[in-house]
Amino acid sequence: AFAFTSTIPFGFEQPDQYEAWFYERGGLDMAREAYAQAGLHYIAPTVYGQEPIHSKFPLHELDDMKGKKGRFVGLASAVMGAFDVAVTPMPTAEVYQALEKGVIDFADRGDLTANLEAGLDEVAKYVIVPGFHQPTTATSYVANKSAHDKLPKSYQAALAVAAREVSAALRQHILAQDVIALRKFQERGCEVIHLGPEVVKQGRPTAMEVWRETAGDNKLATRILDSQVEFMKQLGLIG
Template identity: 35%
Template sequence: MKLKFPRRAFLAGAALSAGLALAGASASAQDTHSFKMATGWSGGPLMEIGAKAFAENVERMSDGRITIEVFPAGTLGPGLKVSETVNNGVAEMGHTWIGYDWGIDPTAVLFGGFAGSFDSERMLHWLYRGGGADMQAAWRMERFNLVSMPLFIRTSEVFLHSRKPVRTLEDLQGLKLRTAGAWLEISKSMGAAPVTMPGGDVYPALERGAIDATEWGTLWENISPGFHRVTKYVIIPGVHQPTAPFELVINNDAWNSLSESDQALIRDAAFKTTMDSWLTIGQEDAKALAFFREQGNEVIELDPEVQYEAREAGLAWAEEKAAENDWFKRVLESQKEFADLWKDSGRYRNVKVRQ
């Protein structure tokens, strides 16, 4: 026998079910979370307008439901191994430069920038509109079991703060410089003697003369570490690093503990922090060159030959890696397609002006 239910009762039941589902969703959206964030920095803009700014944005956007305690490099784990600290669950989140993991997979530097990269504006477009951030997330999950998204981006870095003048390829020969990522290999192929170390170790190494020079950040970012006090020369432009996107890594279990709406909130906070960092650094860099001159530093522009050679060496290095690494090849091809799409942008965007 077919049972008949009154339509009114059916609708009331449906409304009740919908109400309960909505209440459940609302309760889920109100979950509270407290996370620890490991970083690769002891202070400076990367900490203040990067990691800490992100934590503040998340807390504000979640009305205080999600809090993130930010720890300086070395507190929860080594500054160059933030992804490992997060993967091990010592911290739920981390702020790092993705290129530090290039030794595990060189694909990392394509997301973090290297001598063959395009500038920061193009990198932002590729990441957020050209599919780059999606590729980064897929690569990190497959290779490291970590959730990943951009967080903070630099404009072109200073090539070197140096105790010795550097203008030519000859000046690079045997130069003991601190660097990271692909430039370790590329600069060595050009005759330099590169080493790597966390940011906090660079100043004392320069002061002692253990290294001759360092690259680190942009003009403005390099004021706070005080490199100008232990070096005489500021070498520009940063052909080794035309752009430098940084990264938020999140432990997979911690990410899965968040509701979909809170995951979207994290993404929005990371995007806001990244765009704010780009705008702030661009504005402050414009003021910083005068600061170094006032401090008695000599500003040197690299010979065009060095600039050309560095980029060509970077592109050649990338082709070698692509031939032996499928992920590297896929990402490099995506960047090449993007560069081709933008190849005429200078013609329709740049207006020539008298200097």
């Protein structure tokens, strides 16, 4: 269930769509139900846009990934494996060296600005956008449930409202910074490859099979996924 409250490979294309699922389609309540099983209270998500792919080879079609070695984590690792990628999960801090030494051929790491600051332009000359493996991202504010329950109701409400405000502020900041980061990547000799919507659409059926496999027989995960798929259909992402 946690996987579907983080990022959906080939899923929601815009962060507003994903955030709307949390606040307008019951996603927040379902996330709280999942975290409560671990003694935690899910306060609110912070939702922002894509994380790109940094590659040592040009990637124009999904078939270009076949047989390549890639660093991906979470649900994305399972989805990318379905496209015949040899997936190697590893900590974020190891991505630079792994690309440099040829341990991997391409990778997910972080947002564009963070990757620029990490110097990925030195070891991977292709920047692939949109990052279909992570088109939108939801991090979260989570508290110890018993501690949260002891707070005054006004404090609980203030935390939830503040978290939602931070989500919008961060999303806008990243949106503005992405433009600057992409330009700097190009100035440093990188090629930015913009994939067309047809590429994402082509890969979605395969990704959807992995979504179902991941949810398995977990009732809550299936309920979350069913809710998301229904909303994606209403948004026109799924026919």
